[in-house]
Amino acid sequence: MRREDTGIMTSPEKSRVFIQEVAPRDGFQNEAGFIPTERKIALIDALGATGVAKIEVTSFTSSKAIPALADAESVMAGIRRHPGVAYAALVPNVRGCERALACGVDEINLVMSVSAGHSLANLRRLPADSLAEFERIVGMAAGEVGIAVSLSTAFGCPFDGPVAEREVVDVVERLVGLGIVSVTLCDTTGMANPAQVRSLCGRVRARWPGLQLTAHFHDTRGMGLANAVAALEAGIDRFDASLSGLGGCPYAPGASGNVCTEDLAHMLEAMGYRSGVDLGALLDASRVLAGMLDHPVSSHLLEAGPWHRRYPLPAFARTGSMAGLRRHAQ
Numbered sequence: 001m002r003r004e005d006t007g008i009m010t011s012p013e014k015s016r017v018f019i020q021e022v023a024p025r026d027g028f029q030n031e032a033g034f035i036p037t038e039r040k041i042a043l044i045d046a047l048g049a050t051g052v053a054k055i056e057v058t059s060f061t062s063s064k065a066i067p068a069l070a071d072a073e074s075v076m077a078g079i080r081r082h083p084g085v086a087y088a089a090l091v092p093n094v095r096g097c098e099r100a101l102a103c104g105v106d107e108i109n110l111v112m113s114v115s116a117g118h119s120l121a122n123l124r125r126l127p128a129d130s131l132a133e134f135e136r137i138v139g140m141a142a143g144e145v146g147i148a149v150s151l152s153t154a155f156g157c158p159f160d161g162p163v164a165e166r167e168v169v170d171v172v173e174r175l176v177g178l179g180i181v182s183v184t185l186c187d188t189t190g191m192a193n194p195a196q197v198r199s200l201c202g203r204v205r206a207r208w209p210g211l212q213l214t215a216h217f218h219d220t221r222g223m224g225l226a227n228a229v230a231a232l233e234a235g236i237d238r239f240d241a242s243l244s245g246l247g248g249c250p251y252a253p254g255a256s257g258n259v260c261t262e263d264l265a266h267m268l269e270a271m272g273y274r275s276g277v278d279l280g281a282l283l284d285a286s287r288v289l290a291g292m293l294d295h296p297v298s299s300h301l302l303e304a305g306p307w308h309r310r311y312p313l314p315a316f317a318r319t320g321s322m323a324g325l326r327r328h329a330q
């Protein structure tokens with residue numbers, strides 16, 4: 001595909017990208033107040049009509065650990081499934097896997113941390129224990145449901161600090177050995193920078209060209225979209241994102257959440273990529289979400305509209321009034 005007007009050129013094989021919505025899980029789990037089940041269902045149904053490739057609907061974690069998602073079964077039972085959209089759920093352990101399978105999810109997303117500190121704080125076990133648990137889960141679920149693994153703290157840990165590429169590669173190696181074909185590299189607390197993203201994503205991409213790789217960025221420190229471009233340039237074509245940037249970071253109070261879905265979809269479209277996402281439908285869903293929350297969200301696109309938005313020329317500019325031009329310049 002060639003874009004003569006903007007000078008942007010992308011090759012046909014790299015023009016398709018996949019956007020995977022995580023607001024109902026990554027976003028809602030960070031909300032202080034409980035979002036009523038029927039409102040969650042309404043939002044997920046609106047998202048299903050936007051053209052996103054996948055929706056992470058909920059998490060089958062203990063309701064004590066994440067009370068905000070205690071209604072996982074009811075949400076899964078209540079949604080209307082759009083053809084062509086994969087409905088996934090996060091699963092931390094065997095018990096969660098049993099619950100997810102009973103609900104007929106299309107995909108389970110297993111989660112583990114690369115770093116020991118985050119693993120102990122978030123999952124109360126070491127990364128090696130997660131791998132052992134995954135082996136049991138793969139034994140239970142392989143052939144019945146899609147299985148993906150999200151690697152938290154792949155780009156840095158708020159407790160242990162930098163995470164070496166080697167550590168990430170070693171974990172991916174173990175996962176591939178278990179038969180996992182889909183892996184998400186997560187910048188869980190927004191520590192990644194674009195140079196680091198290009199390096200790690202490029203390395204994993206080159207080592208396992210057939211592996212389905214997703215990048216999951218948080219915009220905690222304003223590097224989210226830049227990291228997405230770096231991942232794209234390293235050969236990643238799947239991105240997790242959250243409607244209106246919903247979500248947060250427990251280790252950076254008040255910080256924004258995931259990369260904002262509508263901002264990401266808009267940027268990719270402006271760059272000449274095809275995500276299959278209808279921006280208008282996404283903005284409608286974003287407005288539905290804004291109406292459900294008691295706090296503002298951080299969607300640039302909702303505020304500014306798309307880049308091709310045009311404004312009527314001010315009257316003084318149309319008439320060429322120099323007095324008007326001088327006033328405006330001040």
Ligand code: ZN
Nearest residue numbers: 026188216258
């Ligand atoms: Zn996340």
